[in-house]
Amino acid sequence: MKNSVGIVTPQTLHVRQPLQMVSGSVLPEYDLVYETYGQLNSQKTNAILICHALSGSHHVAGYYEIDGVQSKEAGWWNDYIGPGKPIDTDEFFVVCSNNLGGCNGSTGPASINPETGKVFGPDFPIVTVEDWVNSQNELRQHLGIKQWAAAIGGSMGGMQVLQWSIAYPDAVKHALVIAAAPKLSAQNIAFNEVARRAIMTDPDFHNGRFIEMGTTPKRGLALARMLGHLTYLSDDMMGAKFGRELREGKLSYSFDVEFQVESYLRYQGEKFATKRNFDANTYLLMTKALDYFDPASHFDNNLSAALAHAKAEFLVVSFTTDWRFAPERSHEIVKALLDNDARVSYAEVESEHGHDAFLLPNAHYEGIFRAYMKRVIQHVHSQEVAAP
Amino acid sequence: MKNSVGIVTPQTLHVRQPLQMVSGSVLPEYDLVYETYGQLNSQKTNAILICHALSGSHHVAGYYEIDGVQSKEAGWWNDYIGPGKPIDTDEFFVVCSNNLGGCNGSTGPASINPETGKVFGPDFPIVTVEDWVNSQNELRQHLGIKQWAAAIGGSMGGMQVLQWSIAYPDAVKHALVIAAAPKLSAQNIAFNEVARRAIMTDPDFHNGRFIEMGTTPKRGLALARMLGHLTYLSDDMMGAKFGRELREGKLSYSFDVEFQVESYLRYQGEKFATKRNFDANTYLLMTKALDYFDPASHFDNNLSAALAHAKAEFLVVSFTTDWRFAPERSHEIVKALLDNDARVSYAEVESEHGHDAFLLPNAHYEGIFRAYMKRVIQHVHSQEVAAP
Numbered sequence: 001m002k003n004s005v006g007i008v009t010p011q012t013l014h015v016r017q018p019l020q021m022v023s024g025s026v027l028p029e030y031d032l033v034y035e036t037y038g039q040l041n042s043q044k045t046n047a048i049l050i051c052h053a054l055s056g057s058h059h060v061a062g063y064y065e066i067d068g069v070q071s072k073e074a075g076w077w078n079d080y081i082g083p084g085k086p087i088d089t090d091e092f093f094v095v096c097s098n099n100l101g102g103c104n105g106s107t108g109p110a111s112i113n114p115e116t117g118k119v120f121g122p123d124f125p126i127v128t129v130e131d132w133v134n135s136q137n138e139l140r141q142h143l144g145i146k147q148w149a150a151a152i153g154g155s156m157g158g159m160q161v162l163q164w165s166i167a168y169p170d171a172v173k174h175a176l177v178i179a180a181a182p183k184l185s186a187q188n189i190a191f192n193e194v195a196r197r198a199i200m201t202d203p204d205f206h207n208g209r210f211i212e213m214g215t216t217p218k219r220g221l222a223l224a225r226m227l228g229h230l231t232y233l234s235d236d237m238m239g240a241k242f243g244r245e246l247r248e249g250k251l252s253y254s255f256d257v258e259f260q261v262e263s264y265l266r267y268q269g270e271k272f273a274t275k276r277n278f279d280a281n282t283y284l285l286m287t288k289a290l291d292y293f294d295p296a297s298h299f300d301n302n303l304s305a306a307l308a309h310a311k312a313e314f315l316v317v318s319f320t321t322d323w324r325f326a327p328e329r330s331h332e333i334v335k336a337l338l339d340n341d342a343r344v345s346y347a348e349v350e351s352e353h354g355h356d357a358f359l360l361p362n363a364h365y366e367g368i369f370r371a372y373m374k375r376v377i378q379h380v381h382s383q384e385v386a387a388p
Numbered sequence: 389m390k391n392s393v394g395i396v397t398p399q400t401l402h403v404r405q406p407l408q409m410v411s412g413s414v415l416p417e418y419d420l421v422y423e424t425y426g427q428l429n430s431q432k433t434n435a436i437l438i439c440h441a442l443s444g445s446h447h448v449a450g451y452y453e454i455d456g457v458q459s460k461e462a463g464w465w466n467d468y469i470g471p472g473k474p475i476d477t478d479e480f481f482v483v484c485s486n487n488l489g490g491c492n493g494s495t496g497p498a499s500i501n502p503e504t505g506k507v508f509g510p511d512f513p514i515v516t517v518e519d520w521v522n523s524q525n526e527l528r529q530h531l532g533i534k535q536w537a538a539a540i541g542g543s544m545g546g547m548q549v550l551q552w553s554i555a556y557p558d559a560v561k562h563a564l565v566i567a568a569a570p571k572l573s574a575q576n577i578a579f580n581e582v583a584r585r586a587i588m589t590d591p592d593f594h595n596g597r598f599i600e601m602g603t604t605p606k607r608g609l610a611l612a613r614m615l616g617h618l619t620y621l622s623d624d625m626m627g628a629k630f631g632r633e634l635r636e637g638k639l640s641y642s643f644d645v646e647f648q649v650e651s652y653l654r655y656q657g658e659k660f661a662t663k664r665n666f667d668a669n670t671y672l673l674m675t676k677a678l679d680y681f682d683p684a685s686h687f688d689n690n691l692s693a694a695l696a697h698a699k700a701e702f703l704v705v706s707f708t709t710d711w712r713f714a715p716e717r718s719h720e721i722v723k724a725l726l727d728n729d730a731r732v733s734y735a736e737v738e739s740e741h742g743h744d745a746f747l748l749p750n751a752h753y754e755g756i757f758r759a760y761m762k763r764v765i766q767h768v769h770s771q772e773v774a775a776p
Binding site: 022023024025122125126183184185186187189190191193194196197198200201202203219222223226227230233235238239241242243244251253254255258259261262265266269284288291292294323 | 410411412413510513514571572573574575577578579581582584585586588589590591607610611614615618621623626627629630631632639641642643646647649650653654657672676679680682711
């Protein structure tokens with residue numbers, strides 16, 4: 001398989017160190033599921049952390065083996081991670097963990113609460129971007145890595161990278177903050193709230209105890225995903241991809257699916273709620289963590305002050321048609337970094353794909369990404385030379 | 389009550405002429421509920437038709453008397469209609485009817501189907517903008533009006549005005565198309581589809597037979613309204629109005645309402661679904677009519693050709709922060725009119741209020757509106773002089 005990391009296997013770190021969470025809750029112990037690709041060098045200076053977005057997971061590249069057969073679906077950023085790819089696994093040791101509160105193996109609302117012997121469900125504590133970064137830091141220590149050569153993330157992943165640079169300034173050499181924002185706008189929060197209401201008002205939600213009740217709030221999850229997906233796409237891209245094209249060629253004058261765009265969105269919603277079986281409580285937690293993220297709030301709403309102690313070098317990337325986290329939101333980050341005379345590169349990439357662009361092939365984006373990662377490689381190599 | 393049309397009373401026109409609908413269905417007879425303000429002049433040349441938007445009704449100005457007491461809430465465009473207001477009831481005879489398929493008195497899904505003696509519910513035929521205009525034309529004839537001095541509408545109302553100018557070119561002297569679009573974009577349709585799914589997947593929807601089942605799909609309706617409302621507001625305006633302000637002053641780290649914007653949206657959704665008791669089938673019909681509207685589709689997707697036989701003079705108005713029907717959508721209409729050398733005025737009004745701006749006080753908007761309506765008054769007066 002050319003340019004692929006091939007078959008990958010998740011690992012689990014069981015952390016026995018209690019996690020003091022921002023909400024005031026304490027998680028006495030927890031699992032973090034993660035994958036790694038490439039080889040950690042002897043000085044452990046070539047490690048890259050990938051932070052995932054709302055519906056992502058630790059499975060960021062390569063393929064799983066299921067019943068001896070390689071799965072068809074690759075990890076979610078397989079286009080950008082592998083031998084010879086922008087995040088080159090011939091050079092780097094790549095690490096990605098499933099966020100705490102997730103539903104792909106790390107401890108989350110669908111896990112058993114060891115204190116009660118029952119599923120956490122709605123009792124899983126509210127988790128924040130800060131908590132995620134603190135738990136990822138346990139993984140960093142476990143792997144014996146002093147400093148990430150780079151921490152990289154898009155969307156919610158970009159927020160985690162920002163937080164890494166603030167909370168652990170010495171542990172991040174390069175921070176790649178892609179299609180992100182320093183905090184959600186009122187409109188962003190409003191979209192999250194509609195999605196949460198869709199889940200929470202689904203009669204199958206049972207106040208979050210749906211697993212105990214032997215059901216899942218599929219309708220609410222599907223609606224949340226349809227709405228989310230809608231905001232990831234640009235109006236232009238939807239126009240180009242679907243226009244007003246009809247599924248059956250002519251209007252049916254009924255409430256059946258008629259336009260291609262309806263068919264596409266329903267499919268996305270149903271796939272997420274049934275085939276993927278995403279945990280509804282995880283969806284709620286992730287959107288809430290997004291709403292809460294606002295590092296400037298601890299610094300009198302001054303983002304420059306929040307970033308004053310960051311030591312990383314930054315690459316900030318935005319996409320022209322991203323209206324969820326528009327280029328203006330990246331400008332806020334760049335400006336705050338420049339206020340601190342940080343070393344920052346910024347690119348506004350022309351794309352018709354809206355917020356989703358950060359996941360998709362794009363020559364300009366790939367060029368920028370590749371060029372910047374070359375710089376990260378050079379840094380890694382320069383350290384090798386400098387070593388005694 | 390200064391500048392108010394005062395207490396108003398709806399009237400009902402029962403149309404016995406069968407309505408041949410675009411879908412192929414025939415409605416053998418139907419009611420249209422309407423209100424009028426001001427006096428029709430002897431030559432019947434001063435009549436103005438107002439067309440309402442998705443959640444609007446025939447109650448466009450003035451107040452109702454309930455149990456001998458004047459209601460607190462005025463009609464939905466009371467700011468713009470009344471003595472001395474832009475649509476001056478000292479000069480004009482203003483008419484507005486509830487759209488067919490509506491839930492405010494005109495025949496719709498909540499009405500009794502005379503053929504079965506039961507509520508129509510989901511059996512009410514799919515209604516289109518063309519059908520609305522054709523039914524409004526019955527009202528025009530009933531009132532003995534040869535030509536509307538102006539037909540005026542915002543959003544979905546603007547689409548009806550466009551359709552009036554196409555279908556009945558001699559019956560409209562001035563057409564005011566405000567915050568509208570010549571057809572929905574794929575994104576617009578997608579938002580409608582999410583709203584419809586919210587309603588149709590609510591277990592209380594019962595395939596549209598909720599009235600027979602003695603219930604209403606309140607959860608779905610509230611979600612649909614929250615989402616609709618979100619798209620009517622601009623990101624800037626939500627930022628200015630709500631920012632990231634917290635309802636209780638501090639984060640609760642729970643799924644309770646925390647941000648002001650959440651509280652606002654939930655209130656809007658619940659008000660619509662419970663207090664106002666909007667019919668869910670009507671909501672579905674209205675969004676479907678929006679999706680279907682595409683006059684150019686009958687002319688090889690050429691809007692200029694669709695408007696070639698329109699005889700009205702046009703005022704087209706858009707609002708800078710309206711992302712539902714952005715100024716570019718109004719440009720399409722203006723361009724098509726100019727292709728036909730129509731007499732058209734166009735204004736792009738600076739406003740922070742998004743799509744909702746067409747309903748709200750705004751000095752620039754009011755100035756344009758007032759100036760244009762003066763021209764309409766002059767036309768009415770010139771006809772009086774010209775009369776034998």
